Amino acid sequence: MAGALQRQAAQAALPADKRRTLDECVTYLLNKARYLRYDRALATGWPIATGVIEGACRHLVQDRMDLIGARWGLPGAEAILKLRAMNSNGDFHTYWTYHLGQRNNASTTVATLLPPSLDDLPPREPHPHNTYSRHAEIRI
Numbered sequence: 800m801a802g803a804l805q806r807q808a809a810q811a812a813l814p815a816d817k818r819r820t821l822d823e824c825v826t827y828l829l830n831k832a833r834y835l836r837y838d839r840a841l842a843t844g845w846p847i848a849t850g851v852i853e854g855a856c857r858h859l860v861q862d863r864m865d866l867i868g869a870r871w872g873l874p875g876a877e878a879i880l881k882l883r884a885m886n887s888n889g890d891f892h893t894y895w896t897y898h899l900g901q902r903n904n905a906s907t908t909v910a911t912l913l914p915p916s917l918d919d920l921p922p923r924e925p926h927p928h929n930t931y932s933r934h935a936e937i938r939i
Contacts, residue, residue: 801828859883 808821828835837847846852863883864871871879885891 801825801832804828855887859887 804821804825808818813821840847859880863879864876882891882894885894
């Protein structure tokens, strides 16, 4: 895209003052190219929608972590965010069954009460409000 913009600007023989914005756009695209691989994201099943992503981040992270006076260490924040993600995705009941089984294990530690990944939970029926595939769900 950056190359196409540059070629079109050169063909149109735009004066420097009119190329300034276009050149800024080209520079941005070149500097951020590694973050703009939508083909890879779509092939992986990730949703491409800034509003959806920002809304999910606000819902999962900011609404809970950005409280006045809150002090979060990394392990506690990660545990809370995993629980919020599981609840939002409809995985909480399955997790709670897993949790109770782990809690009854004599070698259980706090670190083992949460699965390392949602993929470690058994399969479940899709959440009625979830329009994405399981692989596209937000995972923290």
